[in-house]
Amino acid sequence: MKPKIAFFDFTGCEGCQLDALNLDGDEILALLGAVDIVNFREVMTERKDNYDIAFIEGSITRQSEIARLQKIRERAKVLVALGACACIGGINCLKNHVPMEEALRAVYGEAAQYYDTIPARPADAVVPVDYYVRGCPPVHSELAKVIKALLVGRKPDIPNYPVCVECKMAGNICVFERGMYCLGPVTRAGCGAICVTSGRVCWGCRGLVDDPNLNSQKDILKKYGLTPDQIIEKFKIYDTCTEVIK
Amino acid sequence: MTKVNINVHQLTRVEGHGNIVLNARDGRIEELRWEVTESPRFFEVMMRGRYYEDVPHIASRICGICSIAHSTASIQATEAAFRISPSEQTLLLRKLLYNAEILESHVLHVLFLAAPDFLGVGSVFPLVETHKDVVLLALRLKRLAYNLAEVLAGRKTHPISCVVGGFAKLPGWSELEALRQRLEDARADFDTVVDLVKTLKIPDFVRETEYISLQDRKEYAYISGHIASSDAGLTPVEKYLEVTNEFCVPHSTAKYTRNQRDSYMVGALARFNNNHEQLSPRAQKVAEEIGLSAPCHNPFMITVAQLVESVDVVEDSISIIDRILSRGLQEEENTVRVRAGRGIGAVEAPRGILFHDYTYDMNGILLKANCIIPTNQNHNNIQNDMEVLVPQILSRPEDEIRQTLEMLVRAYDPCISCSAHFLNVSIRK
Numbered sequence: 001m002k003p004k005i006a007f008f009d010f011t012g013c014e015g016c017q018l019d020a021l022n023l024d025g026d027e028i029l030a031l032l033g034a035v036d037i038v039n040f041r042e043v044m045t046e047r048k049d050n051y052d053i054a055f056i057e058g059s060i061t062r063q064s065e066i067a068r069l070q071k072i073r074e075r076a077k078v079l080v081a082l083g084a085c086a087c088i089g090g091i092n093c094l095k096n097h098v099p100m101e102e103a104l105r106a107v108y109g110e111a112a113q114y115y116d117t118i119p120a121r122p123a124d125a126v127v128p129v130d131y132y133v134r135g136c137p138p139v140h141s142e143l144a145k146v147i148k149a150l151l152v153g154r155k156p157d158i159p160n161y162p163v164c165v166e167c168k169m170a171g172n173i174c175v176f177e178r179g180m181y182c183l184g185p186v187t188r189a190g191c192g193a194i195c196v197t198s199g200r201v202c203w204g205c206r207g208l209v210d211d212p213n214l215n216s217q218k219d220i221l222k223k224y225g226l227t228p229d230q231i232i233e234k235f236k237i238y239d240t241c242t243e244v245i246k
Numbered sequence: 247m248t249k250v251n252i253n254v255h256q257l258t259r260v261e262g263h264g265n266i267v268l269n270a271r272d273g274r275i276e277e278l279r280w281e282v283t284e285s286p287r288f289f290e291v292m293m294r295g296r297y298y299e300d301v302p303h304i305a306s307r308i309c310g311i312c313s314i315a316h317s318t319a320s321i322q323a324t325e326a327a328f329r330i331s332p333s334e335q336t337l338l339l340r341k342l343l344y345n346a347e348i349l350e351s352h353v354l355h356v357l358f359l360a361a362p363d364f365l366g367v368g369s370v371f372p373l374v375e376t377h378k379d380v381v382l383l384a385l386r387l388k389r390l391a392y393n394l395a396e397v398l399a400g401r402k403t404h405p406i407s408c409v410v411g412g413f414a415k416l417p418g419w420s421e422l423e424a425l426r427q428r429l430e431d432a433r434a435d436f437d438t439v440v441d442l443v444k445t446l447k448i449p450d451f452v453r454e455t456e457y458i459s460l461q462d463r464k465e466y467a468y469i470s471g472h473i474a475s476s477d478a479g480l481t482p483v484e485k486y487l488e489v490t491n492e493f494c495v496p497h498s499t500a501k502y503t504r505n506q507r508d509s510y511m512v513g514a515l516a517r518f519n520n521n522h523e524q525l526s527p528r529a530q531k532v533a534e535e536i537g538l539s540a541p542c543h544n545p546f547m548i549t550v551a552q553l554v555e556s557v558d559v560v561e562d563s564i565s566i567i568d569r570i571l572s573r574g575l576q577e578e579e580n581t582v583r584v585r586a587g588r589g590i591g592a593v594e595a596p597r598g599i600l601f602h603d604y605t606y607d608m609n610g611i612l613l614k615a616n617c618i619i620p621t622n623q624n625h626n627n628i629q630n631d632m633e634v635l636v637p638q639i640l641s642r643p644e645d646e647i648r649q650t651l652e653m654l655v656r657a658y659d660p661c662i663s664c665s666a667h668f669l670n671v672s673i674r675k
Contacts, residue, residue: 015310015403021358022350022392022402025385032374044369045362091307094292102291117288136307137403198400198407199414203303237300 003151006039006051007082008072010065011092011120012058016083019137027144034151053078053150056129059085059092059120066126073127078150081123082143084136084238088207091136092120093239120239131156136205136238139191159189160210163202167193175201176224183235185220186212205238248272250640252648257655264660266632266651270640278636280628280655290615298324298410298584298610305602306404308617309661311354313404314347314395315595318469319602319617324410326589327606333578335570336412342566343398343408344469344593345559350391350402351596352514352552355659357384357439360549363653364446380442383435387556390428394563397421412580419575426567429560433528436557440532443553449650453634454543455627456510458489459517460594466517466524466558468594474520476541477506483592486601490618502626503618509626512598513658514551515542529558545631548657552596584610595620597659621660628658 007017017040021028038048054076060066073079084090096119123129133146142158149156159166163184167174170193175182183204184196195202221231254266269277293304305320306313318340325332332340357380358370367373374381392402397417399405407415461480462471473481473489481489490503504510518525522533522540533539533554538547586608592601598620605614631654639647 013307013310013313015307015313018310018354019403021354021385022388025382025389028385029374029382032371037371040369044371046368091292091304092288094304095288098288098291137310137401194400195406197415200406200409237304 002034002036003053004038004048004051005035005053005055006037006048006072006076007041007055007057008039008068009041010056010058010069010086010123011061012083012085012090014057016057016085016133016137017055019140020143023140023144031144031147035147049075051076053080055080055082055133056086056123057082059089059122060126061092061095061117061120063118069123069126078130079123079127080131080133080146080150081129082133083138084134084205084207085120086123086129087132087134089120089122089125089239090205091237094237096120096239097236132158132207134158134188134206135191139194142190161189162209162212163187163189163191163193163196163206165189166191167196167202170197172196176220181221181224181226181231183231185217186214203237204235207238250644250647252644252651254648254652257652264655266648266655268632268636268647268651270636273640275633275636275640278632280625280632282625289617293612293615296612298328298582298606298612301604301612301615302408302410303404305617308619310403311351311661312347312595312597312600314343314399314402314408315593315600316602316617317405317408318344319591319593319595319600320604321408321410321591322469322593323589323591323602323604324606326591327587327604328410328582328585328589328610329587330411330582332412335573335576335578338566338570339398339413339417340408341469342563342570343395343405345563345566346391346395346398346402348468348559348596349556349563350388350395351659352556353384353387353391355596356443356549356553356556357387359659360653360656361446363649363656380438383438387432387435387439390425390432393428394425397425409580411582412578414580416575416577419571422567422570426564426571429564429567432560436532436553436560439553440535440557443550444536448544448550449546449653450544451546451631451635451638451654452543453545453631454541455630456505456507457516457519457541458505458510458512458623459520459599460592461520466521466562473592473599475505475510476516476519483590483601486590486592486603486618490601490623492618492622503623504626509630510623511545511627512620512623513548514555514596515545515548516598517594518542518551518554525554525558526561528561529554532557545627545654546657548659552659584608595661597621597661598623619661621658624658624660628655628660 038051054072081087085092133143146156166189167184180201182201184202186208187202187204188206188209250270252268257264265281267279289308293301302317302320306317308316362369395402399407407413457476459474460467460471461474489505492503519541536550538550588605590603600620601618603616604612607613639650
């Protein structure tokens with residue numbers, strides 16, 4: 001029997017799910033032939049509560065979302081966090097740096113008291129997560145790789161070395177040499193250093209490698225005359241720095 | 247006694263979370279509401295205090311479908327605040343990138359989200375069996391739009407290379423040539439789509455409203471021009487607050503908008519009504535073939551207008567690539583000089599006009615942000631459409647009423663993740 005797959009969205013931009021439709025057409029059809037998609041609100045009307053693999057997109061930012069995620073965890077055999085928001089908390093965590101009362105008042109004014117909102121957190125702060133498809137958004141090849149590995153019951157092979165490795169392989173000039181700074185030295189690779197290759201810097205959206213060489217990162221900052229505060233401010237965008245500070 | 251109780255909790259095949267509620271008894275409507283239930287997102291707070299370079303990066307993440315629209319509006323608002331005029335080359339590349347978003351989003355909506363309604367299925371997935379050629383064609387067109395964005399900005403969802411003042415990386419020459427060929431090939435695919443859409447039965451419903459979009463003397467406007475109203479003519483972008491007039495309604499905390507009347511419409515049909523004369527001949531011919539003529543007051547035709555626009559952006563993209571290939575691409579110096587001030591960026595997101603309004607301090611730190619999202623501007627118009635539509639269809643079977651209402655909301659292609667970053671959450675105490 002084909003494995004039943006479900007997609008669930010929590011708080012986020014829904015770009016991860018929708019971007020999955022930008023995979024190569026033949027690849028999508030091949031994957032569709034191998035699975036049974038039973039729940040994908042974004043693109044389908046039918047909804048079933050019987051599934052094997054659940055993909056979770058978005059951060060958890062409401063009390064009601066905690067119970068919903070727990071229920072999904074009970075039902076799913078395998079739970080996969082899809083994208084930076086679900087994997088590491090992601091961009092929604094930016095609001096955590098502002099007192100909640102103030103954030104509510106700034107955006108919702110007098111109506112603030114009615115809103116159910118809690119500090120943003122990743123899926124694994126609420127339930128155990130089996131696999132992570134990282135990135136904002138995930139790269140297509142890795143998403144396809146993870147799905148295929150799950151289908152054959154194998155653990156997906158995700159790099160556990162820093163973005164710098166792939167950045168060198170892509171032939172990029174180091175952004176530090178170009179007068180900018182970047183979280184590549186401590187961020188988990190797998191994206192092909194797409195942001196540096198596209199002319200920018202690494203913002204750390206894939207989270208840290210398991211054993212980041214923080215001393216070496218500090219040395220790099222020192223060499224280029226930067227302070228940890230500067231880089232923390234710059235890179236708290238995906239909440240990666242909260243991990244660094246820990 | 248006949249009762250109709252429809253409660254569509256979390257409408258499917260739309261971006262984000264919304265509900266439709268209809269309760270009627272003996273032909274009398276007791277309750278009829280379009281509600282938005284998305285989680286609050288706090289983007290204004292998230293962008294505040296950030297250096298200008300990070301602002302478009304964060305703004306893009308308001309929405310996974312229209313990330314290029316948010317990114318472009320954010321870049322343009324920042325440029326307006328710093329009084330930067332981008333080069334001609336940057337404007338060409340920016341428009342080409344923008345076309346990729348319009349194409350991708352419209353193909354997604356017309357062929358993946360809306361089409362299943364007309365073909366009597368719940369999603370695109372069963373169509374893989376019954377209409378495999380169309381599904382492959384749809385995936386091909388989406389992939390084309392994706393690759394166009396990829397060549398210009400690294401990727402489509404959350405673009406990378408487009409920055410304040412220009413592009414951090416220029417597209418490759420051979421990639422542009424290859425894309426030009428694929429865009430030409432897409433014409434035949436769109437002929438197939440047009441033949442398909444011609445056979446669909448679009449609900450017959452008319453409610454005239456005010457139509458608001460950008461308008462530019464030079465071209466069918468997506469990222470330039472003034473605000474045009476079908477009722478009141480032109481308003482400069484800087485005075486957008488005079489057009490949007492946000493207000494609260496007693497039964498919810500949702501902020502709605504109105505201009506000359508009780509509500510107005512933004513999006514593909516508003517753009518078509520206001521600017522149809524500037525469409526390419528090929529797009530005008532498609533409109534005529536499918537029976538879309540301006541002014542059109544049937545909101546179900548928004549989907550058709552999106553198809554017409556898709557055909558048009560393919561033509562526009564071919565012509566932009568031709569211009570780039572003939573004038574060449576130069577690496578340009580991009581030195582951004584920050585300054586204190588306020589700037590407004592206005593673009594036509596696939597689903598309607600979008601405003602970003604920023605105030606920066608002298609160090610390029612964002613002090614204040616206000617974003618007005620197209621879907622917010624349409625909520626009130628959707629509600630007003632439902633109030634006119636429901637009495638016309640109330641005698642039909644409940645399933646048919648539900649489906650017609652779902653199709654109406656879906657036609658607007660609402661993007662609720664966007665809208666809820668801001669204020670539209672309906673609360674019942």
